[in-house]
Amino acid sequence: MTLAVQSVFSGLTSGVEFALVGMALVFCYRCSRVVNLAQGESYMASAMLNAKMVGWGLPALVAAPAGLALAIVGSGVLERFVLRPRLGGPISRIVILTAGVAIFVEGLAFWLLGPNDYTVPAMLGGLPLRIAGAVIEQQAVLAIGVSLALAIGLSLVLSRTLVGQALSALAERPTTAELVGINVGRLRLGSFAVAGLLGAIAAELIVPLNPITYSVGLTLTLSGYIAAAVGSMRHIGVTWVAGMAIGLAEAFFGTYVNALMAEPLVLGVLLVAVVAYLGREVRFGGAARA
DSSP, X not given: OHHHHHHHHHHHHHHHXXXXXXXHHHHHHHHHSOOOTTTHHHHHHHHHHHHHHHHTTOOHHHHHHHHHHHHHHHHHHIIIIIIGGGTXXXXXXXXXXXXXXXXXXXXXXXHHHOSOOBOOOOSOOSOOEEETTEEEOHHHHHHHHHHHHHHHHHHHHHHHSHHHHHHHHHHHOHHHHHHTTOOHHHHHHHHHHHHHHHHHHHHHHHTTTSOBOTTHHHHHHHHHHHHHHHTTTXXXXXXXXXXXXXXXXXXXXXXXXXXXXXXXXXXXXXXXXHHHHHHHHHHXXXXXOO
């Protein structure tokens, strides 16, 4: 029983990063129809800068906002100067371009920072909580709560505000959206900035518990994409649930089957299932609208 509860705690903690990155991918997709394979780099870059600044002796209250700012600005630069001039071209080429950006950023991080593990200070310290014989860090409880609050809040924004309606219009017919007065460029830029912020928040919440290296971005993006695809690249709430479910699946597989094979096997099976599901949607009536 204790082992199962501990697996639940570990899975929910890992699921936070999958859920938040998946939610970020939904924002990028809804405004551009592009699966941003560089999304995980906002997580990596934010955490790396935060960790280096703390290592230089700067207080966490300075380092954490700097990491958030880097992720927001980096995502904005990606949208404005890399993606926007090419959005009229084939989407497949743009997706490949985002993968190239991700590889470039990871190479730059390796060149600047090396292969070492990095972590950042926790927002909450103190003794871990004990429940049913298992333990969970206070930082993990904070991470789960913040991610749930963000999922609820962003779901309401997309479903009940003019911004959400504008994003839906932009995803459906960008030219028409511009004709009716929607500032398409600003909306896309803002959506990518929000996506960068979500990646950075995930880093601030999870990296104190799970140190990272320069190469974490693409793997994290893949997990987030599976969660977003389960949510049809449009439903924030479903994406959050899917992200947490992926974390739980990896935790239970690692606990009861094989820890080394947990991530590749779970992600492989889920990716095949998602591709098959999306292919079925295309064959029988077309992909879901954003």
